[in-house]
Amino acid sequence: MVREQVDVTELVREASTGDREALDAVFHAVYHELKRLASVQRSQWDGNDTLSTTALLHEAYLKLVRQEDAKWTDRIHFMATASRAMRQILLNYAERRMAQKRGGGQVRVEIEVSSPLSERASEELIALDRALKQLAELSMRRSRMVELRFFGGLTVAETAEALGVSPSTVEREWRLAGAWLKRRLDGGELEGAM
Numbered sequence: 029m030v031r032e033q034v035d036v037t038e039l040v041r042e043a044s045t046g047d048r049e050a051l052d053a054v055f056h057a058v059y060h061e062l063k064r065l066a067s068v069q070r071s072q073w074d075g076n077d078t079l080s081t082t083a084l085l086h087e088a089y090l091k092l093v094r095q096e097d098a099k100w101t102d103r104i105h106f107m108a109t110a111s112r113a114m115r116q117i118l119l120n121y122a123e124r125r126m127a128q129k130r131g132g133g134q135v136r137v138e139i140e141v142s143s144p145l146s147e148r149a150s151e152e153l154i155a156l157d158r159a160l161k162q163l164a165e166l167s168m169r170r171s172r173m174v175e176l177r178f179f180g181g182l183t184v185a186e187t188a189e190a191l192g193v194s195p196s197t198v199e200r201e202w203r204l205a206g207a208w209l210k211r212r213l214d215g216g217e218l219e220g221a222m
Contacts, residue, residue, distance in 0.1 A: 111182075
């Protein structure tokens with residue numbers, strides 16, 4: 029396992045230099061892990077199956093391939109970046125869905141046909157994204173922690189490594205960030221509450 033981690037880390041570093049073959053090799057090496065992350069993210073938002081787990085994963089891959097200045101340092105950093113790409117893809121779908129609901133498109137299309145997210149899930153995802161942006165203004169590390177743990181599925185230890193803090197710091201700040209987000213999403217006032 030340690031040898032595999034070293035090989036993936038070396039491939040990730042090569043991929044950061046723009047080596048497309050290395051990126052393909054990284055993707056292949058962590059495919060099952062990425063698919064698990066995509067499944068977790070996709071399952072959190074109900075709706076139709078237009079955007080399957082595999083489609084989400086492949087869209088994230090295309091997003092990673094298009095990055096010109098990617099500077100991944102190791103497997104965890106790569107996984108966190110892939111997770112962020114998946115989150116952004118789902119958010120884009122949610123925003124398009126809500127724009128269509130408000131009549132933003134010229135052509136009338138049935139919403140359930142064009143979006144993998146239900147109306148409720150789209151609203152929740154957009155609200156969560158707004159709350160995470162507000163949390164980032166108060167504490168970038170806590171916002172990043174939520175992104176890594178909730179969207180990325182990283183463990184406490186992996187999150188600690190990615191952020192350069194101790195696991196106990198992750199556990200403590202995870203609880204604080206979760207409580208803050210819950211109050212925010214429930215409509216509570218949070219000025220200066222971080």
